[in-house]
Amino acid sequence: MxxxxxxxxxxxxxxxxxxxxxxxxxxxxFGLVFASVYALWMMQQAYYGSPKTAERTYKGLNLREFLILFILVVLLVILGFFPQPVLDTSISAMENLQTWYSASLSTVRL
Known part of the structure; x- marks a missing residue:
């Protein structure tokens, strides 16, 4: 998403x-689009579909669980809009991988 x-x-x-x-x-x-559509369909069925078994009552999230979930969702969205700080932490390793990959391409023909 x-x-x-x-x-x-x-x-x-x-x-x-x-x-x-x-x-x-x-x-x-095409595989990613199919997987996304399928995941959204599964969530729609889980939340809005008819129940398959007898109804059970579950209590909602307590404050601690809600705060943990909220923090994780906020971090995921922040990472989606501002990925550069995380990418900057791995730049030296990625440059090494790029060097090794470029060197291997000069010896192997794909």
Whole structure:
């Protein structure tokens, strides 16, 4: 879902692979769209579908559980809109991987 941390990673991977592996990237995009639609459909069925068993009553979240969930959701959305601080922490490792990958491409033909 756009605006969350997962979307940033998926978009960066697809954007980076499109130049070299167009067919695989296009297939991956269809897979991601299908998975997103399926996940949204499952959530819709879970929250708004008819119950399959006898109704049970569950108490809601207590304050502690709500605060933990709220903090995690806020962090996920912040990561979705501002991913650069997290990406900056891994820049040296990514540069090393890029160097190793470039060196391996010069010896292996894909």
């Amino acid at each position: 756009p605006g969350t941390g997962n979307f940033v990673g998926e978009f960066m991977i697809l954007f980076g692979t499109y130049g070299h592996f167009k067919l695989i990237t296009i297939i991956s995009v």
